[in-house]
Amino acid sequence: MTADAPRRRLRRSFGAAMRLGWQASPGLMLASAGLMAVASALPVAAAWASKLLVDGLAAGAVSSSRLSLLVAAVVGLGGIALLLNHLGGLAAAAQQRAITIQAEGRLYAAINAFPGLRRFEDPAFRDRIQHAERSAQVAPRAVTDLAFSLVRTVVTIGSFLAVVVAVWWPMALLLAAAAVPAVCTQATLARRKARTSEATMAQSRRRLQYQMLLTDLQAIKEIRLFGLGVLFQQRIAAALAETSRRELRTERGAALVQVALTLFGVVVTVAGAVVVVTQAAAGRLSAGDVLLFIAALGGVQAAFGGSVVQLASVGAVLYLFEHYLEVLAARPDLADGQAVPGPLRGAIVFEDVWFRYSEQADWALRGVSLRIEAGVATGLVGVNGAGKSTVVKLLCRLYDPDRGRITWDGVDLRDLRLAELRSRLGVAFQDHMTYELSAAENIGVGSVAHLADRDRIVGAAARAGADEPIAALPRGYDTMLTRLFSMDGPGDSGVMLSGGQAQRVALARSFMRDEAELFIHDEPSSALDALAANRVHEELEALRGDRAAVVISHRLAAMRTVGRIVVLDAGAVVEQGTHDELMSAGGAYARMFTAQAAGYQDERVDGPARGREGIAHGMATMGHGAGVPGVVHQWVQR
Known part of the structure; x- marks a missing residue:
């Protein structure tokens, strides 16, 4: 892998996530960005009004009506900014829901498009699917959050930098000197976090499997009988300890870097503030200039610092989002043919x-x-x-x-x-499934086109000898064949069939395809x-x-x-x-x-x-x- 490969991967993932967000709801994306941009510019105006207010009070030559107007501007602009931020957040939340629907829909459509079983038997690809499932829920939302944050940051920093340059222009160079290493360092940390997540995925999946076994109704009988609970609990703890050790090592290195960057930023800020205060004491700047400069420094640091930290977390997510894109781009494990099979007449x-x-x-x-x-x-x-x-x-x-x-x-x-x-084909496998569905749906899924055809379902059940056992269930064919989900409340769960009854349901499912x-x-x-x-x-x-x-x-x-x-x-x-x-x-x-x-x-x-x-x-x-x-x-x- 070349040195530019991680950056290309990051740019590809960022662009794909942004397109996903745009395609999910362009109107909401524009509304969120617009509201946040306006809201980010108002604090600068409020800071400028504060400067004029302080200078007016210091001079003592400003009318009371003008002072009242400036006070109203300071307070009013702050209130409007809060209101716009709230509306922008509401639009962003609606956008995030649309993104989640779009991202997960595409992912599971891609998974369903694998016609065979080989993909699901490949441990590496199963890890990729699990990364994809996680990043599908997180990455597009995190990227649009970052995009909105960058809009706020660009507007805020751009406006406040103009103030900083007007008051003391060398401060802009000092801020840039602090910003460049911070961005580069956060990008490196993002890559490390992503690699740690990839390296621990197998352990995480193994831990999840043991966790599922401890609550699985099929497994719990043997787990209780053979006393396997403690064994699986120990393996869960061991896997968690291993992943935690790796993650903590990565987090420890990131924390040390963050401390160094923060100290450097503090030094730069203090140096600039001392220079400005010294010039004000010498009479070259007003009290309002000092107030405006300090407000500008605080605004720039807050906006930039928030975006940099967000960039680190989003960067790690984006590296994992590559797995989502790989699953979407994966070729089918079986090539589809073009001929339509005729009725089987020979063999x-x-x-x-x-x-x-x-x-x-x-x-x-x-x-x-x-x-x-x-x-x-x-x-x-x-x-x-x-x-x-x-x-x-x-x-x-x-x-x-x-x-x-x-x-x-x-x-x-x-x-x-x-x-x-x-x-x-009408098939009943040896390792048949009982789905967390009603008895009628468990049979009807054998021919989805006839899922609502109760007569056909009952006929298939009768041929498999499943009609009488199902009719005896609390809700008959509408009984849920699971105890994992309640129906009308906590006291109204479904039932679990015996092995023979479940096999009859599976046979009835194959009988749904009587053609x-x-x-x-x-x-x-x-x-x-x-x-x-x-x-x-x-x-x-x-x-x-x-x-x-x-x-x-x-x-x-x-x-x-x-x-x-x-x-x-x-x-x-x-x-x-x-x-x-x-x-x-x-x-x-x-x-x-x-x-x-x-x-x-x-x-x-x-x-x-x-x-x-x-x-x-x-x-x-x-x-x-x-x-x-x-x-x-x-x-x-x-």
Whole structure:
């Protein structure tokens, strides 16, 4: 980085923040600046009236009416200045609110424009986003505050300097000599503060994470059970101590510099005041001149000192505002295509797909080739970490393959419009969300266009088996599914669903898109009881119809109803076929299925008949959805 780079960065950030303030509300910005400019000129006029008043009293030759007029001018000008400052502050406050709305709106629009997940998995970029969030709230407002302050300073100093020059012109040179090093030093301090903030961001984010865990409803159970509160509290304290140590070191250096600058300013002021008083004692200046000079010095120092201190704080904010601009300028992590996907008539095909989450990570998928046929349910099977969820993420185009391609009826997914592609998917993730929204909205967000369609929401809930649990809630579908926010008061909060109920809501959310052409359900019944799982799988079968579907489930009995099973191991496809074909092959799928089925082989099971016949009847009655594999039925028949 060249020596001019920090200055260019500062100028770029200042200009961008000023443009943001202007675009937020040009009328309010002009009104604030105008009112403050006029208010800043009035103290100079009041000081001049004070000089005339003192000189008139000292001379004793001024009429009482003129003295009364001068007194009224001194008091009246001060009062008008206060009034204008108040009005200017009111306009500035309205401007700041407009700036906050504009800045945050642009930031979150930019964040929403990242179509994939890579940006959010990059720790450095997450730090940048956090800097951007902070500076979006602070920087544009601080810059406009500084701009208004500079308007006041320029008017005040310009007016008072004219007075200082008229009384004793060398004082202007002394003031300039004090001002130049102060400005340069504050700019340096601003850079140091910004660098300290950047260096401590990771610690601050880690501390924030621990703080959130200590109050998170999901985490609090284990925190209480395992006694993690003290551990996290200690880590919060350690992170805070580290950031405080660095910040204090920076603040200590800044304080020492400020003391030196202040002492130099005092010396300059005292020297000028002594010269002026000496000249007044010699009869070359009047008492009014002395009063005016001292008032001018005080005005110049107050205006300049306030702006310099403000410049230091704004400078640090501006260096961080660069992160805001970088987030706004960041390129999307996925390029959007131009083609509109047609109705899926053939298949979605993985062609030698390789993928890893970062260059340092192992391959999550290794040369995967498979077909997901329209009108066919495809099951993905494998141990944890085999790559099943990665296939789902690539199907949703949350990432792009590193090698190979995925096609939709022969068209590469990368060539399709992303929003159009995703609108054709109905997805329930394994790590589904329950939003701090009402039960109806938690389901309705599956198709935002139908968020207000209560009939559609209730229908989706019924298909997922969520209708009865939701109807039993205190406010039915209008119940908030959170305890973080009250509804009508502190005693009227929402509710937290059980794991199975929350999974049904997530399934209902995917059912909102009943026009989807590809349904993806990742462990759709993992949190459900046997009977509820059976019902869900029946609904999934009925919903699929002639559309494509991908089902992931560790309940391998669910695989008996799919048209094709793909077995993954260490990111590679090791087997493909129907349930019967894979069982006959005796490979990985057969071993997993048989191991799972062994848990149900018990001669003591009673049914309408006893022994093997009773077991067979019980297996057939419970069905595949209850997690009882059909192979057990075959076993008891032998």
